[in-house]
Amino acid sequence: MSRPLVPRRDLLKGGGALVIGFSVAGTSFAQELSRSAGRALVAGPPDPRQIDTWIAVHADNTATMFIGFVELGQGTSALLQIAAEELDLDISQVSSVRLDTHVTPNQGATVASASIDRGGPQIRAAAAEARQALLTLAAKALNAPVEQLTVSKGVVSVIGSSTRSTKYGDLLGDRPFNIAFTGNAPQKPVGQYRVVGTNVPRRDLPDKVSGRYLYVQHVRLPNMLHGRIVRPRGQGAYADGAKVSSVDETSIQDIPGARVVRRHDFIGVVAPNEWDAVRAARQLKATWELPPSLPGDVGVYDQMRAARTIDTVIAERGDVAASLDRAAHVVGATYRAPYQAHAPFGPNCAVADAGSDPALVMCSTQSVYGTRDKVAVVLGLPANKVRVQYYEGAGTFGRSCFDDAAQAAAIMSQAVGRPVRVQFMRWDEHGWDNYGPAHLADVRAGVDAAGKIVAYEYHGWQHVWSTIETSEQLALGTRAAESADGTSRNLNKVTLGGMYDIPNVRLVNHRVPGVNGYLKASNLRSPLDVSFAFASEQTIDDLARSAGIDAVEFRRRNISDPRWLGVLDAVAKAADWTPRVAGSTASRANIVTGRGVALGTHLVSYGAAIAQIRVDKATGLIVATHMYGALDAGLAVNPAFVENQISGQLIQAASRMLKEEVRFNKTNVTSLDWNTYPILRFGEHPNVTPIVVQRPDARSTGAGEEVIAAAAAAIANAFFDATGARLREFPMTPARVKAALTRSNDGQRGDR
Amino acid sequence: MATPLTIRVNEQTRSVAATPDTPLLYVLTDELRLQGPRFGCGLGQCGSCSVLVDGVETRSCVTALRAVQGKSVTTLEGLPAFYAKQKKLSQPPALHPLQQAIIEEQALQCGYCYNGMIVKGAELLSHTPRPTEAQIRSAMDGHLCRCGTYPRIMKAIQRASRAMAEVNK
Numbered sequence: 001m002s003r004p005l006v007p008r009r010d011l012l013k014g015g016g017a018l019v020i021g022f023s024v025a026g027t028s029f030a031q032e033l034s035r036s037a038g039r040a041l042v043a044g045p046p047d048p049r050q051i052d053t054w055i056a057v058h059a060d061n062t063a064t065m066f067i068g069f070v071e072l073g074q075g076t077s078a079l080l081q082i083a084a085e086e087l088d089l090d091i092s093q094v095s096s097v098r099l100d101t102h103v104t105p106n107q108g109a110t111v112a113s114a115s116i117d118r119g120g121p122q123i124r125a126a127a128a129e130a131r132q133a134l135l136t137l138a139a140k141a142l143n144a145p146v147e148q149l150t151v152s153k154g155v156v157s158v159i160g161s162s163t164r165s166t167k168y169g170d171l172l173g174d175r176p177f178n179i180a181f182t183g184n185a186p187q188k189p190v191g192q193y194r195v196v197g198t199n200v201p202r203r204d205l206p207d208k209v210s211g212r213y214l215y216v217q218h219v220r221l222p223n224m225l226h227g228r229i230v231r232p233r234g235q236g237a238y239a240d241g242a243k244v245s246s247v248d249e250t251s252i253q254d255i256p257g258a259r260v261v262r263r264h265d266f267i268g269v270v271a272p273n274e275w276d277a278v279r280a281a282r283q284l285k286a287t288w289e290l291p292p293s294l295p296g297d298v299g300v301y302d303q304m305r306a307a308r309t310i311d312t313v314i315a316e317r318g319d320v321a322a323s324l325d326r327a328a329h330v331v332g333a334t335y336r337a338p339y340q341a342h343a344p345f346g347p348n349c350a351v352a353d354a355g356s357d358p359a360l361v362m363c364s365t366q367s368v369y370g371t372r373d374k375v376a377v378v379l380g381l382p383a384n385k386v387r388v389q390y391y392e393g394a395g396t397f398g399r400s401c402f403d404d405a406a407q408a409a410a411i412m413s414q415a416v417g418r419p420v421r422v423q424f425m426r427w428d429e430h431g432w433d434n435y436g437p438a439h440l441a442d443v444r445a446g447v448d449a450a451g452k453i454v455a456y457e458y459h460g461w462q463h464v465w466s467t468i469e470t471s472e473q474l475a476l477g478t479r480a481a482e483s484a485d486g487t488s489r490n491l492n493k494v495t496l497g498g499m500y501d502i503p504n505v506r507l508v509n510h511r512v513p514g515v516n517g518y519l520k521a522s523n524l525r526s527p528l529d530v531s532f533a534f535a536s537e538q539t540i541d542d543l544a545r546s547a548g549i550d551a552v553e554f555r556r557r558n559i560s561d562p563r564w565l566g567v568l569d570a571v572a573k574a575a576d577w578t579p580r581v582a583g584s585t586a587s588r589a590n591i592v593t594g595r596g597v598a599l600g601t602h603l604v605s606y607g608a609a610i611a612q613i614r615v616d617k618a619t620g621l622i623v624a625t626h627m628y629g630a631l632d633a634g635l636a637v638n639p640a641f642v643e644n645q646i647s648g649q650l651i652q653a654a655s656r657m658l659k660e661e662v663r664f665n666k667t668n669v670t671s672l673d674w675n676t677y678p679i680l681r682f683g684e685h686p687n688v689t690p691i692v693v694q695r696p697d698a699r700s701t702g703a704g705e706e707v708i709a710a711a712a713a714a715i716a717n718a719f720f721d722a723t724g725a726r727l728r729e730f731p732m733t734p735a736r737v738k739a740a741l742t743r744s745n746d747g748q749r750g751d752r
Numbered sequence: 753m754a755t756p757l758t759i760r761v762n763e764q765t766r767s768v769a770a771t772p773d774t775p776l777l778y779v780l781t782d783e784l785r786l787q788g789p790r791f792g793c794g795l796g797q798c799g800s801c802s803v804l805v806d807g808v809e810t811r812s813c814v815t816a817l818r819a820v821q822g823k824s825v826t827t828l829e830g831l832p833a834f835y836a837k838q839k840k841l842s843q844p845p846a847l848h849p850l851q852q853a854i855i856e857e858q859a860l861q862c863g864y865c866y867n868g869m870i871v872k873g874a875e876l877l878s879h880t881p882r883p884t885e886a887q888i889r890s891a892m893d894g895h896l897c898r899c900g901t902y903p904r905i906m907k908a909i910q911r912a913s914r915a916m917a918e919v920n921k
Contacts (some may be wrong), residue, residue, distance in 0.1 A: 205855045211829045275778045346790070650900070
């Protein structure tokens with residue numbers, strides 16, 4: 001039986017059947033509800049060809065923007081700066097609303113640092129067209145031609161006649177535009193910008209520091225039960241799912257109100273009290289088949305190399321083999337990069353009411369429309385009978401378990417006929433993530449006597465992304481499946497030497513079938529680029545050293561693109577880089593220091609980084625002491641936000657390079673918490689210097705992922721500079737460091 | 753049904769229905785509907801759920817309700833009053849100086865870990881008003897941040913320290 005969802009405006013009054021059971025903290029949330037009221041009655045996405053889909057102008061002379069990108073800690077309010085700019089409103093006069101499949105347009109998923117890159121032009125064009133329509137109305141009201149009108153903070157006046165004025169709010173106040181979005185309205189020239197390019201502060205901070213901010217983990221519904229999933233601790237091979245052998249429902253009968261929800265191999269527990277749900281999940285006697293079908297974290301690379309792969313030549317020019325034969329120096333090596341976890345600091349959480357009409361799911365997804373489709377599948381409903389609302393959770397950095405949690409909550413809510421809140425436990429999130437996939441690379445490159453790179457060959461092995469969430473796999477028996485090939489899943493021809501002028505290049509992508517014998521995988525911040533840069537930029541450094549040239553100077557000699565040179569020079573200057581050949585000052589001391597440089601990106605934008613590290617040879621411990629990152633993301637709409645993103649990437653790069661690795665044996669993942677999957681700690685963090693290379697005349701592009709690869713590889717290069725030894729597998733743990741130093745010493749003895 | 757327990761949270765005595773073995777975190781979030789302390793790991797590893805118990809930073813996810821009987825619990829929401837009491841101010845400021853400093857530094861990204869960061873930082877500043885960088889690193893080492901905002905938390909603690917010194921002048 002279904003019951004209607006109360007129109008959102010009624011939520012404000014607190015009446016009706018569905019009261020969002022949290023205190024409506026502050027006024028911003030209440031305002032937000034009223035400003036999207038009336039839009040929430042029809043399943044979306046709303047028609048993107050209508051201006052009313054994107055913007056509403058209110059009687060109080062403010063505007064609401066309907067934006068399809070979620071806030072992930074990156075500062076999506078930069079999009080409001082773009083809107084305010086085109087509308088000639090003050091930044092305080094524009095706001096946005098919660099993402100909701102019944103309210104906000106479908107701008108695609110918030111991935112690939114696309115909020116500004118892809119979303120910015122749409123928001124800019126819509127705002128410009130709205131302004132044009134408002135000026136047409138104003139011209140009529142003021143009896144003056146549009147060309148004689150000027151706008152400031154939404155007040156339209158006739159040039160030279162300041163008494164003749166009106167306001168956006170008076171012209172349209174809360175009425176629809178009823179015009180098509182053609183995208184043809186003239187836009188403001190960059191030279192006239194006064195909001196874009198400035199450091200408007202984040203809006204969410206006062207609520208976030210005081211405990212007023214509503215994370216998804218705080219959402220409660222009346223009559224709601226608390227749910228927990230019950231699975232083996234740590235996933236096995238993707239294809240295997242988790243086949244239940246036995247469940248003893250009586251094992252939790254002493255816990256008040258607790259009950260088991262089972263749908264095929266999907267097991268969950270619900271209870272009115274949250275701690276009882278936690279206890280029930282822990283106490284339930286359940287056993288699973290745990291087939292030994294994984295290769296283990298050490299064996300995975302050999303398994304990938306031996307796999308029957310689908311091979312694609314991603315880039316090919318010139319004659320690599322012949323030019324390597326003629327090169328003055330040739331370097332080459334094999335590189336290994338582990339599975340790494342998203343591991344959001346707060347595990348995913350979702351609240352579902354499958355019995356309402358439409359079914360309602362509140363979660364921390366990167367794509368409300370994508371999640372809607374996945375929830376519809378497990379509920380057996382058409383997509384337009386499901387409504388998904390975004391509530392921010394902890395930073396996710398790609399497809400963590402948010403869809404899995406959303407499906408789990410929906411499945412349990414449907415089974416028990418009440419709203420259910422599912423909070424993944426730490427071991428659920430760590431153990432059942434869609435990890436960034438492992439990567440294996442063989443690289444060879446050559447340089448001529450003049451220090452010019454003449455050839456570059458890269459073979460890379462990895463699998464693509466899992467598409468079926470575990471809840472669906474277990475509940476419906478859906479077979480494990482993978483995404484198609486594509487950007488972010490194949491070799492990246494920019495990060496892989498694309499910044500250098502190399503005449504002979506060959507990049508071969510070896511796609512490993514990842515369903516049988518591998519872990520689930522998906523996009524982890526700057527997908528695969530950390531692994532690519534780790535291999536590629538160490539190769540470039542090896543070339544520089546073999547040619548006897550400083551690493552920065554060597555890169556300069558091989559780059560002609562001014563934007564790559566721009567970030568390289570900016571970071572070298574910030575770090576006060578003095579030229580010398582890498583490793584030339586490596587000493588026999590126990591504690592040594594080194595510095596390294598590297599370049600990289602994700603899709604567009606230009607990233608360069610320098611790392612300074614300290615190595616204790618006795619313990620094998622590497623400490624990153626200072627990281628510098630320069631990013632050219634075109635016109636930075638809010639340079640302070642970009643700086644924060646650079647800083648975060650520098651720290652996360654150190655974490656991923658020095659600490660992070662998903663461990664697994666033949667049957668399952670064993671990295672289940674912060675002890676078994678350590679990340680960089682406060683006491684270990686490097687100082688950071690973020691550098692925004694502002695390019696007012698260049699299109700704004702992504703800033704959330706484009707310097708992490710460079711930063712990671714810079715640490716690897718710094719290790720060689722400090723020790724004279726190469727580490728070609730990460731994370732660069734003490735054990736691996738000591739092994740590399742031993743190999744290096746043995747090698748030097750052998751040379752003599 | 754056992755007699756309801758009472759606990760003292762943010763200077764108020766609250767009667768709660770949870771059993772004595774319930775971790776304090778679930779009482780604070782589900783019964784008292786506080787939004788500062790929040791679930792992060794349930795293992796005492798990350799600091800997401802931190803509160804002050806008699807002024808000492810404590811992981812509420814692994815602290816049973818019975819363990820805080822007769823003690824004073826301060827959550828993120830109660831830090832301005834905690835600070836006012838400590839500094840003998842006539843009334844609490846809107847925000848603890850560290851909360852204010854975090855806004856001024858625009859420190860956070862997703863902000864989920866900031867409950868613990870602020871609670872721990874406030875504890876540090878309460879007994880070490882002018883911490884060195886090494887003291888901050890050491891004190892904060894049990895609090896993880898996935899977004900990588902450690903450098904800005906460092907700056908915010910230093911800024912708050914300076915602001916608190918001004919208050920004393």
